[in-house]
Amino acid sequence: MRSAPFRLYFFGQIASASGTFVQATALGWLVLQLTGSPASLGLVLAAGGLPPLLFGPWGGVLADRVDLRRLLIATQTVNGILAALLWLAAVAGSAGVPLVIAVTLASGFVQIVDSPARQSFVAQLVPPADxxxxxxxxxxxxxxxxxxxxxxxxVLIAAVGTTPCFAVNAFSYLAVIGALVALRPLAPPATARTPHAGIRAALGYARARQQLWLPLTMMALVGLFAFNFPVILPVLADSTFHGNGGTYGLLSTALSVGSVAGSLAVGFVRHPRRIYLVATALAFGISLTLTATAPTLTTACVALIATGFAAFSFVTLASTALQLHADPGYRGRIMALWVFVYLGTTPIGSTFSGWIVSSSGPRTALLVGAAACLAAATLAARVHTPPHPDAPVNDQPAE
Known part of the structure; x- marks a missing residue:
């Protein structure tokens, strides 16, 4: 936070990302109310993950080739326009499932380049030691x-419905766009203009380094089966605990409180080690099991706090490991692979979880996610990550 460009970007992102989750929460509730079907909710939410699933890695090629600040201004502007369109449609009473799918799908295409660009951009805002x-x-x-x-x-859903949530998201993009226009990066972009600038080169680069392929593999497994909360939590609130939009917001907030605490805790880790990935994946699986077996809303909220702490400690550790071990010329493509395994699994995972929730209930879906986390922890425990020859010795994760 000593870096002025990073501070400006940080606060702009806080506003924009908060608006994004306001809209995401409202969308989940709106679709469930329109369709009454958890399976339909899973299919609708899966639309946003289709573009990253099909084309995600190619977004990193663009992120490695262009000015990231200008690219992010463009992507955030498009996202703001999509949110405004959804808001205007909701005001007019025409925000049905087809429009929600269209906006979600369009946002997914923007995300192909926006997500790896945002994560790579951080390296241009702080000194290398930070x-x-x-x-x-x-x-x-x-x-x-x-x-x-x-x-x-x-609060908004319980008081006035979902429509104002879309307005909040539309206006929130002004903060991050303003920050991006105002700031000037500390470091110039590390563009890749060599014959090795394609996806195949990035895949070979990641495959040769355990510090890269292990987090990616773990995230693919966990993301596919465990990170389907937008499908599971609305049904848990509605059918299991017989609540309303406020109940859904409470469950989501409990998960998020833990996630903030987990990310802050990871901030004290100077370097992500393999044993930390094992521990957080294991803790994620255990906390999902506790959530699945929670008898009351109160105990479910407590378990979700623990779930958020473990889940996003794991996510932050894994993404940090990738950024630290990826050469600057490959960083955009490596983070695009991260987006691919983190968000690109959404179409399959959301559809699968929606089917499980419809047939066996949200508790069973949570237990399936817990099993995936335990499998990921077992994989990491059995794979060694020796130093690769072209990295500094003091930059290796200790065993």
Whole structure:
């Protein structure tokens, strides 16, 4: 936070990301009310993950080739326009499922380049020695938004409905766009203009380094089965605990409180080690099990706090490891692979979880996610990550 460009970007992102989660919470509730079907909710939310699933890695090629600040101004502007369109449609009473799918799908295409660009951009805002801390604090941005966004959405949904939530998101983009226009990066962009600037080169680069492929593999497994909260929590609130939009907001906020705490805790870790990935994946699985077996709303909220802490400690550690171990010329493409396994699994995972929730209930879906986390922890425990020959010795994760 000593870096003025990073501070400006941080506060702009807080506002924008909070608006994003206000809208995401409202969308989940709106679709569930329109369709009454958890499976339909899973299919609708899956639309946003289709573009990253099909084209995600190619977004990193663009992020490695262009000025990231200008790219982010463009992507955030498009996202703001999409939110405004959804808001205007809701005011007119025409915000049905087809429009929600269209906006979600369009946002997914923007996300292909926006997500790797945002994560890579952090390296241009701080001195190299502060990159690990900056990556952790950047995770706090999204996880703080997971607290503010669902909490505000829960209040708005209970008081006036979902429509104002879309307006909040549309106006929130002005903050981050203003910050991006005003700031000047400390470091110039590390563009990749060599013959090795494609996805195949990035895949070979990641495959040769355990410090890269292990976090990516773990996230693919966990993301597919465990990170489907937008599908599970609305049904948990509605069917299991017989609540309303406020109940859904409460569950989402509990998850988000833990996620902020987890990201902040990771900020004290100077370097992500393999044993930390094992521990957080294991804790994620255990806390999901506790959530699945919670008998009351209160105990479910407590378990979700623990779930958020473990889940986003794992996510922040894994993404930080990738940023630290990726060469600057490959960083955009490596983070695009991260987006691919983190968000690109959404179409499959959301559809799968929606089917489980419809057939066996949200508690069963949570237990399936817990099993995936335990499998990821077992994988990491059995894989060694020796130093690769072209990295500094003091930059290796200790065993």
């Amino acid at each position: 990159l690990a801390s900056a990556a952790s604090v950047n995770g706090v941005v999204m996880n703080s938004a997971r607290v503010v966004g669902p909490a505000l959405a829960g």
